[in-house]
Amino acid sequence: MAEAIELRGLTRWYGKRRGVIDLDVTVEEGEVFGFLGPNGAGKTTTIRMLLGLIRPSAGSATIWGLDTWRDAPAVHRRLAHLGSDPGYLGGLTAAETLDHLAALRGVAKGAWRSLAKRLDLDPTVQVKKLSRGNRQKVGVVQAFMGVEPLLVMDEPSTGLDPLMQREFLALVAEARAAGRTVFLSSHNLTEVERACDRVAIIREGRLVKIATVAALVGDHTRSVNLVLARPAENGTFDLPGVTVLSSTGQDVHVMVRGDVNPLLRRLAGLELRDIAISTPDVEDVFFRYYEGSVAGSEGRTTAATGTEAPVETSR
Amino acid sequence: MTALAFRLEVRRSRMVAFWMAVIVLAYGGIVAAMYPILQENAQVFEDYMKIFPQELLAAFGMTGSLADPGVFFGTYIGSMLWPVVAAIAAIILATRPVAADVERGWADVALGTPLTRARFLAAAIVSQALVLAVLAMATVGGVLVIGRLVGADFDPGRFAAATVVLWLFGCAVAGVTSLVGAITLSRAIAGGLAAGVLILMYLVNIVAQVQVDLAWLADFGAFKYLLMTELIDTGVVPWASGAIFAVVAVGGWAASLLVFRRRDLLA
Numbered sequence: 001m002a003e004a005i006e007l008r009g010l011t012r013w014y015g016k017r018r019g020v021i022d023l024d025v026t027v028e029e030g031e032v033f034g035f036l037g038p039n040g041a042g043k044t045t046t047i048r049m050l051l052g053l054i055r056p057s058a059g060s061a062t063i064w065g066l067d068t069w070r071d072a073p074a075v076h077r078r079l080a081h082l083g084s085d086p087g088y089l090g091g092l093t094a095a096e097t098l099d100h101l102a103a104l105r106g107v108a109k110g111a112w113r114s115l116a117k118r119l120d121l122d123p124t125v126q127v128k129k130l131s132r133g134n135r136q137k138v139g140v141v142q143a144f145m146g147v148e149p150l151l152v153m154d155e156p157s158t159g160l161d162p163l164m165q166r167e168f169l170a171l172v173a174e175a176r177a178a179g180r181t182v183f184l185s186s187h188n189l190t191e192v193e194r195a196c197d198r199v200a201i202i203r204e205g206r207l208v209k210i211a212t213v214a215a216l217v218g219d220h221t222r223s224v225n226l227v228l229a230r231p232a233e234n235g236t237f238d239l240p241g242v243t244v245l246s247s248t249g250q251d252v253h254v255m256v257r258g259d260v261n262p263l264l265r266r267l268a269g270l271e272l273r274d275i276a277i278s279t280p281d282v283e284d285v286f287f288r289y290y291e292g293s294v295a296g297s298e299g300r301t302t303a304a305t306g307t308e309a310p311v312e313t314s315r
Numbered sequence: 316m317t318a319l320a321f322r323l324e325v326r327r328s329r330m331v332a333f334w335m336a337v338i339v340l341a342y343g344g345i346v347a348a349m350y351p352i353l354q355e356n357a358q359v360f361e362d363y364m365k366i367f368p369q370e371l372l373a374a375f376g377m378t379g380s381l382a383d384p385g386v387f388f389g390t391y392i393g394s395m396l397w398p399v400v401a402a403i404a405a406i407i408l409a410t411r412p413v414a415a416d417v418e419r420g421w422a423d424v425a426l427g428t429p430l431t432r433a434r435f436l437a438a439a440i441v442s443q444a445l446v447l448a449v450l451a452m453a454t455v456g457g458v459l460v461i462g463r464l465v466g467a468d469f470d471p472g473r474f475a476a477a478t479v480v481l482w483l484f485g486c487a488v489a490g491v492t493s494l495v496g497a498i499t500l501s502r503a504i505a506g507g508l509a510a511g512v513l514i515l516m517y518l519v520n521i522v523a524q525v526q527v528d529l530a531w532l533a534d535f536g537a538f539k540y541l542l543m544t545e546l547i548d549t550g551v552v553p554w555a556s557g558a559i560f561a562v563v564a565v566g567g568w569a570a571s572l573l574v575f576r577r578r579d580l581l582a
Binding site for chain 2: 089
């Protein structure tokens with residue numbers, strides 16, 4: 001599979017202020033890639049370098065082999081972009097805005113109408129009279145109206161109501177089904193979990209994790225609550241990756257890290273009255289990284305120390 | 316693609332062009348309508364003007380009788396109306412693509428398409444030149460048409476030449492403002508600098524006129540080259556002045572294109 005986006009040692013400083021540092025990311029053609037991080041982590045800086053709006057201080061960003069700064073016009077023929085708060089011109093109606101941008105991108109006039117209808121957007125209203133959410137709908141329509149093979153979106157569902165967020169996720173799924181590549185920065189964890197194949201987590205400008213969503217969740221602990229028919233013998237749960245958090249005779253709460261099969265085999269020999277297994281979602285994982293607990297437990301230094309942490313990669 | 320961007324820029328400039336044209340037509344028309352009164356009462360006005368300080372008269376370009384068409388045009392249009400109108404229009408229009416659009420995020424949207432930075436800005440520059448031309452024509456046209464209607468012997472050929480020089484002056488302001496905007500990416504800074512420098516040059520020009528030993532200061536200002544009185548009175552077109560304004564305009568715009576193409580767009 002070809003590489004749609006390749007960031008190699010991508011670094012950007014704003015004077016002495018950190019933008020992003022030494023990002024190494026590869027996004028493969030046809031995947032939906034999430035770029036996760038809180039405000040100020042460096043997501044928008046990365047996207048602005050992908051769009052060729054700012055120049056890297058070091059390293060490179062390429063889209064299908066084209067340098068995003070040097071070959072910006074050629075890159076822009078291959079991508080559609082949606083910012084988190086697009087600065088559309090207030091005096092134009094949504095229709096005029098979309099027609100203008102469609103013409104610049106070589107998209108057929110009016111190709112956006114079905115999308116506008118789907119997102120319940122009134123195109124006759126001037127942009128300045130639209131609510132924040134409706135302005136964002138213009139952006140979503142604008143991003144999806146073309147056939148460019150790459151969609152670069154910066155916090156795209158900001159301001160959308162839950163119904164429209166669901167519609168947005170459906171559009172992303174359709175784009176993926178059509179073979180388009182999606183690079184989606186977000187701090188909406190649910191959105192990332194639902195939409196993305198892989199996720200990169202960025203913290204204070206540095207990449208700390210790249211993984212598939214499944215691996216990201218799967219790599220982490222599961223909480224298992226057991227109600228046994230009779231109290232377990234000592235050492236029943238002395239298994240690799242299993243930690244007993246509490247045990248009050250028949251009620252046992254254990255945490256499992258990694259492979260769950262040893263625990264399941266052990267449980268097969270016990271008489272259970274009830275069992276509840278909960279897996280963490282992306283949000284849990286995200287907060288673990290940002291709280292530094294993962295960093296500490298995995299031998300990495302925390303952000304507070306200011307020292308560099310290695311990037312975890314799992315698929 | 317440039318044509319698309321140009322059409323949008325012209326559309327965005329419509330209101331500025333329209334309302335400023337209304338203002339210059341109204342002002343030009345009113346002062347032109349007064350011209351026969353000035354001619355008929357020339358001596359009275361000259362006596363009246365003598366009570367004002369020389370500096371004040373110099374500030375408004377009143378270096379002779381207001382009954383003289385050149386002095387009249389230079390006073391009311393060349394030294395007063397047009398510098399103000401050209402500065403306002405040039406600052407509004409020239410800071411828009413390189414600063415205001417970057418600040419509000421429109422540049423990100425437009426430049427996220429295959430539209431190049433050069434085409435984006437070039438379209439805006441052409442629209443600036445167009446709007447300034449319309450305003451220059453409205454300014455001079457208002458005076459000429461109303462003046463002729465009330466019997467003033469204004470020479471259309473000389474007024475046409477004045478239109479060109481005034482337009483080039485406006486373009487020079489726009490070119491320099493565009494460059495400052497491309498460097499600073501700030502409408503407030505670029506607009507403030509452009510307005511401040513123009514006001515400074517205006518003051519320098521006044522000082523140079525009233526202080527003979529400081530006459531050389533006028534060489535550093537744009538207003539010395541806005542030779543409306545001589546043009547209207549003698550018909551001698553100040554080609555050198557026009558050329559200076561044109562060089563500054565083209566140079567400013569070209570430099571702003573170069574700067575804008577290569578710089579980080581950070582709001």
